[in-house]
Amino acid sequence: GDSVTQTEGPVTVSESESLIINCTYSATSIAYPNLFWYVRYPGEGLQLLLKVITAGQKGSSRGFEATYNKETTSFHLQKASVQESDSAVYYCALGDQPNSGTYQRFGTGTKLQVVP
Amino acid sequence: NAGVIQTPRHKVTGKGQEATLWCEPISGHSAVFWYRQTIVQGLEFLTYFRNQAPIDDSGMPKERFSAQMPNQSHSTLKIQSTQPQDSAVYLCASSLRENTGQLYFGEGSKLTVL
Numbered sequence: 017g018d019s020v021t022q023t024e025g026p027v028t029v030s031e032s033e034s035l036i037i038n039c040t041y042s043a044t045s046i047a048y049p050n051l052f053w054y055v056r057y058p059g060e061g062l063q064l065l066l067k068v069i070t071a072g073q074k075g076s077s078r079g080f081e082a083t084y085n086k087e088t089t090s091f092h093l094q095k096a097s098v099q100e101s102d103s104a105v106y107y108c109a110l111g112d113q114p115n116s117g118t119y120q121r122f123g124t125g126t127k128l129q130v131v132p
Numbered sequence: 133n134a135g136v137i138q139t140p141r142h143k144v145t146g147k148g149q150e151a152t153l154w155c156e157p158i159s160g161h162s163a164v165f166w167y168r169q170t171i172v173q174g175l176e177f178l179t180y181f182r183n184q185a186p187i188d189d190s191g192m193p194k195e196r197f198s199a200q201m202p203n204q205s206h207s208t209l210k211i212q213s214t215q216p217q218d219s220a221v222y223l224c225a226s227s228l229r230e231n232t233g234q235l236y237f238g239e240g241s242k243l244t245v246l
Contacts (some may be wrong), residue, residue: 054235061135062223062237107175119165119188120235124174 018043022108022123024115035071037093037126039082039108051084051091052109052120062107065093103130133223134158138224138238145214145245153209153241157226162205165235169221178222196214214245
């Protein structure tokens, strides 16, 4: 089926260190996967961080980057230097084309804790 | 510019009682989604509506759970005879059109069943 697997948390990283949160997807019924990262900061609602709808392309936001790799079916989230304010729960999600009549599928979430 | 509004933010029920959760989507958004968030399962899709019509409820437990969207400004998720395993955060999201890429989520309703 269609699903997303991501790094199991919690993940603890020291401030200014680099970060990678792995995400792989399986899209058996979705012809043209669209990939997303959402983030939930403490006390806030879940919000879109970045999205990429074309294989081979890279999305970026707030210093985070993720490249849509169709060959490895991956969409890893990376940041070169994390800050305490990046502490949050990150969700990778898989969707289909607009108006496809399907819904976005989410991974289990990765809780990131950035320590001073 | 109000986002998706969910009420109540917290609800505690006894086993066997009914719980109703409300969602007010962003004005003008035609698609409304319900997800359930747990530590073990992450975000599980429950159901969604397009222009108030139910489109896909494949994620809804067949018994005890029901969802409605009586008008374009609100949707409800009702759980009858709540059980401890129903304890979760229930998230509502809306989008301009389903699956355009950006879901706008509410802050969720945390249900605790004792």
